[in-house]
Amino acid sequence: MNVRAVVSKTIDQVGNVLLSPPYGGFGYYYNHGPRTRRAVAFTFDDGPSRPCTEWLLDTLGELGVKATFFCVGLSVQWHPEVVQRAFAEGHVIGNHSMMHSRKAGLMLRGGAHIDEATTAISQVIGLRPRLYRPPWGWLTPWEGQRLHQRGYAVIGWDIYPDDWKVPEVPAERLVAQIKPLIKPGSIILMHDSVSNQIRWEKTETARAVRLLTPWLRDEGYEIVTIPDLLGLPAYARV
């Protein structure tokens, strides 16, 4: 490994320990819902992509499940019709930054990475998203303030299976990772793309959803969107 790679890997590791998932206490950050209601939320990051997001929408439609998609602005511009479809089918669209840069959120000044994605999403669905998930979950206090000032709630997670790995981890293994961690209020983070990939043919995430859903329902859980789980507005008028 060369010096640059070592430095980059060290920054990743330190950032993951210090900043991801971000710690609460600011009044606008959530990594789970109330532990008193038997409900959980599926969230999907880094899309939209084709055909992966479309396969996932087919699966969710068949199962009658509504989910929350944290979309990357650039990918929204690539696939506006996929975002439009997800929105029309009752899923919630959240902001996952314009380019999935972690560095942008670490800077003391700026905010274009948030605002450009707000605009990209608003242009497709006609509403301004009010839920934001930082790339990698990295959240500095000043980035939190920027988001809060813009009316965003910051959404983390409490369950994060390995469905982002390439090659893909089989759905059975993902489900085995998720099941023991499920609690009332859990927010499950999965992926419908790899960030900044225009085309993605992932299948195991949709398969995991297909395996998990009947099990969760048998256990008495509702599967709801983030606004439903947290009692927060999904959107504001443009």
Ligand SMILES: [Zn+2]
């Ligand atoms: Zn992401």
